[in-house]
Amino acid sequence: MRVCVIGTGYVGLVTGVCLSHIGHDVICVDNNEEKVKLMQSGQSPIYEPGLSELMKSSSESGRLQFTSDLAKGVEQGEILFIAVGTPPLPTGESDTRYVEAVARGIGANLNGSGYKVIVNKSTVPIGSGDWVRMIVLDGVKERQKASSVATNAEATIEPNFDVVSNPEFLREGSAVYDTFNPDRIVLGSNSEKAIAMMKELYEPLVSREFAEDKSLPPVPVVVTDLSSAEMIKYAANSFLATKISFINEIANICDRVGADVTQVAKGIGLDSRIGSKFLNAGIGWGGSCFPKDVSALIHTADDYGYNAELMKAAVNVNIRQRSIALEKLQHELKILKGKTIGLLGLTFKPDTDDMRDAPALNLIEQLNRLGAKVKAYDPIVSQSGLSHGLSGVIIETNAEMLADGCDALVLVTDWKEFLKLDYSKMAKLMTHPVIIDGRNFLDREALEAVGLRYLGIGR
Numbered sequence: 390m391r392v393c394v395i396g397t398g399y400v401g402l403v404t405g406v407c408l409s410h411i412g413h414d415v416i417c418v419d420n421n422e423e424k425v426k427l428m429q430s431g432q433s434p435i436y437e438p439g440l441s442e443l444m445k446s447s448s449e450s451g452r453l454q455f456t457s458d459l460a461k462g463v464e465q466g467e468i469l470f471i472a473v474g475t476p477p478l479p480t481g482e483s484d485t486r487y488v489e490a491v492a493r494g495i496g497a498n499l500n501g502s503g504y505k506v507i508v509n510k511s512t513v514p515i516g517s518g519d520w521v522r523m524i525v526l527d528g529v530k531e532r533q534k535a536s537s538v539a540t541n542a543e544a545t546i547e548p549n550f551d552v553v554s555n556p557e558f559l560r561e562g563s564a565v566y567d568t569f570n571p572d573r574i575v576l577g578s579n580s581e582k583a584i585a586m587m588k589e590l591y592e593p594l595v596s597r598e599f600a601e602d603k604s605l606p607p608v609p610v611v612v613t614d615l616s617s618a619e620m621i622k623y624a625a626n627s628f629l630a631t632k633i634s635f636i637n638e639i640a641n642i643c644d645r646v647g648a649d650v651t652q653v654a655k656g657i658g659l660d661s662r663i664g665s666k667f668l669n670a671g672i673g674w675g676g677s678c679f680p681k682d683v684s685a686l687i688h689t690a691d692d693y694g695y696n697a698e699l700m701k702a703a704v705n706v707n708i709r710q711r712s713i714a715l716e717k718l719q720h721e722l723k724i725l726k727g728k729t730i731g732l733l734g735l736t737f738k739p740d741t742d743d744m745r746d747a748p749a750l751n752l753i754e755q756l757n758r759l760g761a762k763v764k765a766y767d768p769i770v771s772q773s774g775l776s777h778g779l780s781g782v783i784i785e786t787n788a789e790m791l792a793d794g795c796d797a798l799v800l801v802t803d804w805k806e807f808l809k810l811d812y813s814k815m816a817k818l819m820t821h822p823v824i825i826d827g828r829n830f831l832d833r834e835a836l837e838a839v840g841l842r843y844l845g846i847g848r
């Protein structure tokens with residue numbers, strides 16, 4: 390099938406590359422010319438395991454193109470994905486201006502070249518499906534008006550399209566794997582024709598042709614109305630964020646009563662009604678999705694006169710949790726002014742270069758405010774040599790340089806390579822051999838054996 394993906398960030402680029410890999414003809418559109426040039430030269434603008442390799446092979450096969458020309462993308466695609474960002478506004482609402490610009494642009498470029506399915510893959514507020522339809526039609530009308538003024542004639546194009554909501558559930562750091570091995574595919578629309586085309590598009594994934602375990606039953610496809618599909622995305626992220634806040638709250642109680650949250654999580658996670666995932670206590674959730682999606686759903690609820698108390702509590706627990714590492718540092722070192730703190734990891738989770746709303750940013754700000762010197766080593770950020778817009782932190786090129794002269798280390802991101810560092814050598818380089826394991830990730834006994842004072846979260 391002919392696919393156009395508009396917006397080539399973590400979601401759009403991965404979607405475009407993976408759809409071309411499974412046999413579709415894909416054109417990816419982005420309005421960032423620099424990004425487009427980079428992708429045309431075969432390089433990925435983001436770090437995602439396995440993405441560069443697939444991008445290379447798909448580009449070589451001729452099934453994957455990149456352009457900044459929206460008209461060309463709209464012309465070529467029969468399925469048009471909107472995958473632009475929907476960042477939070479200061480009020481907590483979702484900023485839909487990028488989706489709006491794309492929908493208007495699609496409308497302005499629908500030239501009667503046949504039926505199109507317009508797919509909302511961006512996470513958009515409930516009700517956006519109908520709104521996108523309206524904006525596309527506005528775009529059509531604006532173009533018709535402009536062309537009839539120019540040619541002095543009535544130019545009428547009958548727009549022929551449907552809108553589908555197809556929320557994305559990939560996780561940064563395993564986005565390619567998740568695309569080929571989805572838990573489910575959600576399709577929301579009131580058009581049977583559009584749903585049928587989407588099912589055809591995803592058939593190779595549904596039948597697990599590209600899955601790690603091909604013997605599994607087909608991927609469930611959940612077909613809903615537009616609003617329910619949009620709600621599924623918000624509800625999923627809000628549930629996961631709430632689950633983490635729950636275990637963080639338990640961890641804080643464990644800290645006070647002397648229980649170990651890792652043992653508690655194991656004990657409750659084995660209950661099949663609860664499940665073991667997302668029960669890792671730590672320094673709070675962050676990233677490009679959870680904070681903004683939970684806030685957006687709370688905001689939507691408010692708009693409709695409902696006070697979403699549980700989700701508000703999940704957010705409040707998280708705000709408090711973002712200070713937990715600082716509290717532990719103050720408890721250990723007392724005055725932080727003049728102390729040097731080393732952060733192991735900066736990105737909001739391992740295997741990504743994404744720093745959006747990362748807990749590290751909070752910690753850097755808080756430590757700076759209290760007069761501490763902050764250094765950091767992150768496998769991706771340090772390697773890239775880019776500052777990633779960070780200020781108030783010295784980026785070191787390896788973990789030993791990080792440890793040198795530190796009064797304490799804080800493990801912020803659970804990168805696998807942090808399991809294998811030479812902590813014995815690092816402890817000797819530190820002024821005070823203290824480590825706060827913000828993800829309960831490291832081997833406590835091994836660290837204590839090399840002379841480090843180990844502090845976890847809720848243990």
Ligand SMILES: NC(=O)c1ccc[n+]([C@@H]2O[C@H](COP(=O)([O-])OP(=O)(O)OC[C@H]3O[C@@H](n4cnc5c(N)ncnc54)[C@H](O)[C@@H]3O)[C@@H](O)[C@H]2O)c1
Nearest residue numbers: 396397398399400419420421472473474475487511512557
């Ligand atoms: N990142 C994730 O893990 C994830 C997971 C699931 C869902 N989502 C949702 O998917 C959407 C995209 O997220 P992302 O992280 O990929 O965003 P991103 O910020 O990484 O990428 C957005 C891209 O859209 C491009 N863009 C913006 N306006 C454009 C326009 N008018 N025309 C063409 N391109 C334009 C930008 O240049 C950028 O490359 C968001 O709604 C997000 O909530 C993200």
